[in-house]
Amino acid sequence: MLDGLTLDQMRVFVAVANSGSFRAGAGKVARVQSAVSHAIANLEAELGIALFDRSGHRPVLTPEGRALLANARDILLRVDAMRARARGLGEGVEPELSLVIDTLFPLEQVGAALTEMRAEYPSVAIRLSIEPLGGPVAGLLEQRCQLAVTVGEDFRDPRLELRALSAVPVVTVVAAGHPLARQAEGRTLAISDLADHLQIVLTDPTPLSEGRDFGVISPQTCRVNTQETKLALIRAGLGWGRLPLWEVERHLAEKQLVRLASHALGRSGLLVSESYLAHRIDAPLGPAARAFAQSLMQLSGPRSP
Known part of the structure; x- marks a missing residue:
């Protein structure tokens, strides 16, 4: 039976696993190290398995500990979500x-x-x-x-909890006077055609994409920090790039911009994202x-x- 399991034990377990030591884990949960060691020992006794190998300088998760860590994290996330919902139900209208x-x-x-x-x-x-x-x-x-x-x-x-909203079509465009626009007439462009010209690319203001590029095909790039700048530079004829269809529909209708078709950019140069x-x-x-x-x-x- 696992009736003796407590959320406190699970929080201590996750804290030690995340921090890599009993001392650091104790700091995260604001406990003395002996209390953390005692909580882990009680949890192991309740589960009937060893969660950490303590034979080295630092505690290392056992295979069983690694397997159960995901369960502990999931349980704590669900409990936090329940508490958050309860707080929200009891609170008034937010000021902002x-x-x-x-x-x-x-x-x-x-x-x-x-x-x-x-x-x-x-x-x-x-x-x-x-x-x-x-x-x-x-x-x-x-x-x-x-x-x-x-x-x-x-x-x-x-x-994070995510709820799907709608599809967002993104098209590949270039100014009507750009050389790629003439190349694209009646044909599908190869990657080499696109790589011969400057690509206008948005930069990520966060470290979440560090070391990664999204949709970058050309070795020649101009990196900008806003979508408005990207659109303005593409309309000016500096290079080509991908933009949401809703943003360029008018420019396409007025023939200021031209859609580019390439098998490397989705069918007909269109990519649909959720x-x-x-x-x-x-x-x-x-x-x-x-x-x-x-x-x-x-x-x-x-x-x-």
Whole structure:
């Protein structure tokens, strides 16, 4: 029987495993080292297995300890989520709603959802940041925002709950007067064609993508920090790049920009990514945040490329 297991024991177990020593783990849970050792020993006795090999200078997780660590983390996350939900149910309206939105997501939908939220909660102030790549996820992990919208599958964290919103089509474009536009007439471009020209690329303001590039094909790059800058440089003819369809539809219709087709860029130069509404499972959402989330879920829908 495992009735003697406690959440405190599990928190101590996870703290020691994360920090790599009983002393460091004791510091994380604000206990003396002897109390931490005692808690781990009691947990091992309840489970009937050794969680750590103590024969070396530092305790090392046993194979059984590694297997059960994932279970302990999952249990603690669920308990934290339950506590957060209970706190949220007992709290009043929050004074401010803070959001970080992926630069690929249509801002009009966010604006419409905020308008509906403000109609119900007019006293709530709004703090909105538009960030690319890992920015929305980092905003939640760093507790800079209550809700975030992220696009794509590259950034995930078990501390976050995600709900799918809608598809976001991203197309590859170039200015109508650019040499690639003439090359692309009636043909599908090869990677070598694209690599011969400058690619305009967004940089990640966070360390979450350190050492990785996303969708970079050309060895010639111009890296910028905002989507508006990227669009402006592409329209000026400096190079080619990928942009959300909602942002370039008018420029394509007015023939200022041209779509590029290449098998390396998705069919017809189009890539469809899923967008997600995200929040920390250990942080309660107030009434205004819940109202905004509900409105955005209802307003967001699949868009045809």
